[in-house]
């Protein structure tokens with residue numbers, strides 16, 4: 246059976262959310278977000294960098310959240326959560342699917358590391374501050390993109406919303422979602438209403 250290694254409020258939310266949207270039969274392996282767990286000898290055999298998410302099925306292990314999402318969509322033959330290959334809709338979908346991890350996550354990751362995760366003596370406040378400035382700049386761009394759109398790739402919910410929705414969950418936890426970005430707020434609330442999101446975030 247498909248195993249999903251998951252720790253609360255981490256990128257593994259994306260995978261649990263997707264599995265729930267697809268109605269997959271899967272086993273959730275709950276991990277604490279703690280170096281003692283993630284850097285344990287056992288877990289390093291699954292994920293040599295000690296990060297989440299990871300998935301394991303029939304001897305195949307994948308450790309990158311976007312790759313896991315894409316793999317599961319392909320494996321299940323899903324046509325509902327992604328536009329058809331080669332269409333302009335697919336181009337827009339791919340842009341935002343990858344934007345979530347490649348462009349918005351780095352500043353959010355810097356905030357996480359330098360404001361919350363690292364021991365105080367290893368935090369650099371300027372890195373957290375710069376992360377915050379960049380994240381807000383990107384969220385305002387996103388606000389414009391969402392003007393007149395229900396979902397990031399268009400009128401239909403897609404896996405790009407799952408990728409990006411996790412970023413917004415973090416941005417919300419960091420207090421970055423404000424009235425200055427009403428479209429982002431409405432979009433996030435729309436995503437957060439989904440039963441699969443609620444299951445993935447333990448609400």
Ligand SMILES: N[C@@H](CCC(=O)N[C@@H](CS)C(=O)NCC(=O)O)C(=O)O
Nearest residue numbers: 255256295296297298308309310311
């Ligand atoms: N690009 C990877 C990043 C994975 C990642 O950095 N995960 C974080 C949690 S959101 C983690 O496990 N951090 C623990 C660590 O770096 O020690 C992905 O999308 O799966």
